[in-house]
Amino acid sequence: MSLLEIVYFIIPLTISYAAPLIFTAIGGVFSERAGVVNIGLEGLMVMGAFTGILFNLFYADTFGSWTPWLALLVAMAVSAIFSIMHAVASITFRADQVVSGVAINMLGIAIALFSVKMIFDKGQTDFIQQSIPRFNVPVLHEIPFIGPMFFTGIYGSSILAIGLALLAWFIIYKTPFGLRLRSVGEHPMAADTMGINVTKIRYIAVIISGGLAGIGGAIYSQTMTNDFGHATINGQGFMALAAMIFGKWHPIGAMGAALFFGFAQALAISSSSISYLENVPAVYFHILPYALTILALAGFIGRANAPKASGQPYIKGNR
Amino acid sequence: MSNRFVNILVPIISIILGLLVGAAVMWFSGYNPVMGYIALWNGIFGDMYSIGETIRQISPYILAGLAVAFAFRSGLFNIGVEGQLIVGWFAAAYVGMAFELPKFIHLPLALIAAALAGALWGLIPGILKATLHVHEVIVTIMMNYIALHTVNALIKAVSEGGYKTERIHPTASLRSDFLSNLTDFSTLHYGIFVALAMVAVMWFILEKTKTGFELKSVGFNDHASQYAGMNVKKNIILSMVVSGAFAGLGGAMEALGTFGNMVTRGGFTGIGFDGIAVALLGANTPLGVIFGASLFGSLKYGAGNMPNEAGVPVEIVSIVIALIIFFVASGYIIRVLLSKMKKKKEAK
Incomplete structure (x- = not known):
């Protein structure tokens, strides 16, 4: 392939891989900004991916081309409800948030696979007929060079993801709710003294993170795999967690990190057909996102500091 | 109460x-839940073969549980047991296949290789935590994926493009004809004794040595330990290294006992994550880990009988x-x- 062909191939693939990561990572930003660690993103994504495929299979005849979009909404709702479990455990029951997240991950994949076997009597679902369509952005895709790179054959969900990042930035940094969210994650006692309901804000934040991770999972399953099995999500949730940290708990940063990780994944699967990279083993691209996250945390790529009260339950009256 | x-x-x-x-x-x-649980029970205790297989399943669970519990006692949450177990698995399988030595050298060498590989995988997050205060949870999660992809690439490299390593030599094997015959030809192997010995090792380190006292002390309050003159950094690193070594031995159970080789993996084994459950249920004590591992190991193995018998x-x-x-x-x-x-x- 020529260099230009490679670029035209890699960049759309990068954006398609990044979209689910953006949704899930920004979900993580909401939760952690409010002081609740959410390791359970993987499990929430699994639930979203499963629900999306299930809805799509059952209602494709009823809703036609609207099905994948409605499936995103249903997946959002189901994962949001599922995330309440994490909220109850880590906020009300004062459980260790990491342990509760691990339980959510195990439970998500177990419930999804249990249901798949119950409904389909085999290890994975059928393939969906109505996946999220690709389209060319009118007018823009005719621009030379940029057009084929960014505006040809893209998923509508990718545009949604970038819109979401901007929206999340606005909510977290420009609205009263965002200020409350951040203050609850930095210093819950001070926030409580100012009359902010810490518990309520944290519940809302965790439920938002569940909903967004659900959408992320449903986008992944309806664009990348088109069915659901045990290996459908396979670490995308943890990669989103990495993107959130690499993006320093900032929505735009998380989007940038997700795009970069999407790029690494796109390279990993296509490096063998690229003349300059065919001799580089794919394993380097596979481990790149994770290695970079460790380096970012270690402070080699600018210091990444978690919200101060992240991981601690807030107990009224304790100092 | x-x-x-x-x-x-x-x-x-x-x-x-x-x-x-x-x-x-x-x-x-x-x-039918009653049928389901009866099938589960039969899957665990139904006959000698099932009992043998159940005990075989418990061995790696004990080691994974010890790994999580040991780190926890020093206030560290090692989610990386999964990755440490995978590198240990590979190290044991490689040493088992690549060398030809007498049994009394080969088997211990393979076990030590597994423990060292796991320890190395624990060392990195340990150093980062001790020197740069990087949270070990995130680093160990990332190390899991690095382990998975690296080991897959290594298997490909040592098998010249294949997807699995050659079988280990019998001199490195934990297999036991005696235990196997005793349990109606199950794959039960000597690994369970290795696991139980490690339980004793953990108990001895934590309860009977100065190092163990320091490790626990750091877990309770690192500032107070620092003030009392303990080297907190050294203890944090040591804790992660020992924890990783336990996990690596867990991998050796699979390499030298159960499977005899390693196949490239699309995903995790799940043993490391179940180790968190084992340690949690066992309240992070050596005896508790045996209890937790017995429960979860039995459940995991017995579950295999549920689709056949109860659907x-x-x-x-x-x-x-x-x-x-x-x-x-x-x-x-x-x-x-x-x-x-x-x-x-x-x-x-």
Whole structure:
């Protein structure tokens, strides 16, 4: 392939891989900004991916081309409800948030696979007929060079993801709710003294993170795999967690990190057909996102500091 | 109720709740929960073969549980047991296949290689935590994926493009004809004795040595330990290294005992994550880990019988295990309820 062909191939693939990561990572930003660690993103994504495929299979005849979009909404709702479990455990029951997240991950994949076997009597679902369509952005895709790179054959969900990042930035940094969210994650006692309901804000934040991770999972399953099995999500949730940290708990940063990780994944699967990279083993691209996250945390790529009260339950009256 | 009694009661209540909710899930999904649990029971204790296989399954669970528990005692959460176990698995399989040595050198060498590989995988997050205060949870999660992809690439490299390593030489094997014959030709191997020996090692380190005292002290309060003149950094690194070594030995159980080789993996083994459940249920004590590993190892192995005998998908057991973790983690609320019940009784 020529260099230009490679670029035209890699960049759309990068954006398609990044979209689910953006949704899930920004979900993580909401939760952690409010002081609740959410390791359970993987499990929430699994639930979203499963629900999306299930809805799509059952209602494709009823809703036609609207099905994948409605499936995103249903997946959002189901994962949001599922995330309440994490909220109850880590906020009300004062459980260790990491342990509760691990339980959510195990439970998500177990419930999804249990249901798949119950409904389909085999290890994975059928393939969906109505996946999220690709389209060319009118007018823009005719621009030379940029057009084929960014505006040809893209998923509508990718545009949604970038819109979401901007929206999340606005909510977290420009609205009263965002200020409350951040203050609850930095210093819950001070926030409580100012009359902010810490518990309520944290519940809302965790439920938002569940909903967004659900959408992320449903986008992944309806664009990348088109069915659901045990290996459908396979670490995308943890990669989103990495993107959130690499993006320093900032929505735009998380989007940038997700795009970069999407790029690494796109390279990993296509490096063998690229003349300059065919001799580089794919394993380097596979481990790149994770290695970079460790380096970012270690402070080699600018210091990444978690919200101060992240991981601690807030107990009224304790100092 | 004494504190100690409550500490034992919380995991027991959690197990019962987990099994009850699991039964409810089966009921609502149109399966017969009684049949399901009978099938589970038969899968665990049905005949000598099942018992042998169950004990075989328990060995790596003990080691994974010890790994999580050991780090936890120093205040560290090692989610990286999964990755440490995978590199240990590969190291043992490689040493087992690449060298030809007499048994009394080869087998210990393969075990040590596994422990060292796991220790190395624990060393990195340990150093980062001790020197740069990087949270070990995130680093170990990332190390899991690095382990998975690296080991897959290594298997490809040593098998010249294949997808699995050659079988280990019998001199490195943990297989035992005696144990196998005893249990109707199951794959039960000597690994269980290695695992139990490590339980004793952990107990000895924590309870009988100065190092163990320091490790626990750092876990309770690192500032106070620093003030008392202990080297907190050294203890944090040591804790992660020992934890990783336990996990690596868990991988050796699979390499030298159960499978005899390693195949490229699309995903994790799950043993490392179940180790968190084992340690949590066992309250991070060596004896508790044996108890937790016996429960979860049995459940995991016995579940294999559920689809055949009762038509219930095996995943029901994963649901039950996840629920048990969830309930143990939410122990605070169980304690509150217990103390309320106690007050009611007193009021009467």
